[in-house]
């Protein structure tokens with residue numbers, strides 16, 4: 707009797723676990739990548755200064771490699787406040803929107819994918 711009870715409990719537990727991982731897979735959002743999610747944002751928000759094509763003379767951020775390498779510093783600077791030293795985008799009076807800042811952080815969390 708005791709054995710049966712343990713067996714049924716284990717089967718129940720297995721069912722619950724199987725369901726959990728199933729729903730987690732369904733809920734997971736697709737991972738962000740540079741080509742689709744970051745490139746256009748940087749080209750808009752960090753131009754002209756960091757986009758050589760637009761006449762930018764600062765460190766170029768027009769490629770996947772440069773954004774990937776500097777992502778920690780980029781996130782640090784866009785999270786500063788406009789009066790802080792080092793704040794980006796330089797000389798703007800407002801920070802990027804929360805959702806734009808979140809995009810950079812999510813991209814890093816997702817593993818810095820190119821496409």
Ligand code: HEC
Pocket residue numbers: 748751752753754755756764765776779780783784792793794795796797802
């Ligand atoms: C109006 C021009 C301008 C814009 C727009 C601008 N920057 Fe900058 N950026 C600068 C200047 C000038 C420097 C050099 C001075 C400094 O380091 O603070 C710089 C430096 C940086 C650095 C340090 C680079 C290094 O040499 O290590 C980072 C990172 C950076 N910017 C990120 C950004 C990001 C991300 C954006 C867009 C969200 C942005 N910047 C928008 C002018 C700009």
